[in-house]
Amino acid sequence: MTMKILVINAGSSSVKFGLFDWETLSPVVRGLVDFNARPSETQITIRQDNAVVAERLFSSKKYRDAVSAALGLLEELHFLSNRREIRAVGHRLIHGGETIREPVIITPEIKDIISQFIPLAPLHIPAGLHAIEVTESLFPDAVQTGVFDTGFFAHIPPAAYLYPVPYEWYSEWGIRRFGYHGTSHAYAMERAAEMLGRPVEAIRLITCHLGQGSSATAIAEGKAVTNTMGFTPLEGFMMGTRSGTVDPGIITYVQRHHGLTADQVERILHSQSGLLGVSGVSGDYREVLRAARAGHQRAQLALDMYAYRVRAMLGALAVTLGKVDALVFTGGIAENA
Known part of the structure; x- marks a missing residue:
């Protein structure tokens, strides 16, 4: 069984994700969930080596459902043969405030800290938390980690x-x-x-x-x-x-x-x-x-x-x-x- 890393960038209007080889960190496949591509549907696109290998229209605009469908498509297309292949999931997250400045392993306590900042970024933080919930459900054996946008600005005077x-x-x-x-x-x-x-x-x-x-x-x-x-x-x-x-x-x-x-x-x-x-x-x-x-x-x-x-x-x-x-x-x- 080949171990892989799943990386997710959960944005306000789209979700970008990629599978990477655990040993070499080389990309295996990339995907995009686009909530704005169609008026009443979500478009899911899977690419490998810059070529589109699959494109699906999903009938729901619900964030959790669309992300779950997109990740399920990786299994359907045989980029994953077993969900236990995912050894770690890396999430790009919006806000760690002055509390979280470095990458962290996501725990219930970390999710509580993230939730405190929802009023500051109501379009983004719920999206990141939805993505965490989906990947925790689909890949319960994987380590969930987070990298925070606000960390890069820790040295602003x-x-x-x-x-x-x-x-x-x-x-x-x-x-x-x-x-x-x-x-x-x-x-x-x-x-x-x-x-x-x-x-x-x-x-x-x-x-x-x-x-x-x-x-x-x-x-x-x-x-x-x-x-x-x-x-x-x-x-x-x-x-x-x-x-x-x-x-x-x-x-x-x-x-x-x-x-x-x-x-x-x-x-x-x-x-x-x-x-x-x-x-x-x-x-x-x-x-x-x-x-x-x-x-x-x-x-x-x-x-x-x-x-x-x-x-x-x-x-x-x-x-x-x-x-x-x-x-x-x-x-x-x-x-x-």
């Missing part, structure tokens, strides 16, 4: 992670910039250094992750200086359904003068804004782009706003660094631009 609000908001309530997409930015940094033929300690980079969720990181001497996301993954770039940075005065204005509750505002900013809110078409960049090419004016406006905000924030990061050796793009939108 106080001048960058504190907000200009009463200091007690941080000291008593823990309100600070955490940063997100850390595993993506860390990989982009290492890959860029490899391509440039220079050690990470000798270069200054801006890494830009553009997907359904988007962020950029300024990196100097192998460490993050700051990230465009903040206390929550809502800050920063305009995104698929998230607003990104807006004037905080707007929040209190719509509550006081238009009767919106805190829950309504939170739902709108997380799920009904960004590309979806401006275009009125979709939160999927691909759909908005198609609509813009067909002459839809608000779709074109959404794309113009998206590009403007990316450029503006990348410019701010460049000034923060003082020197930029490379601008590195990753994520679904950037990779296909």
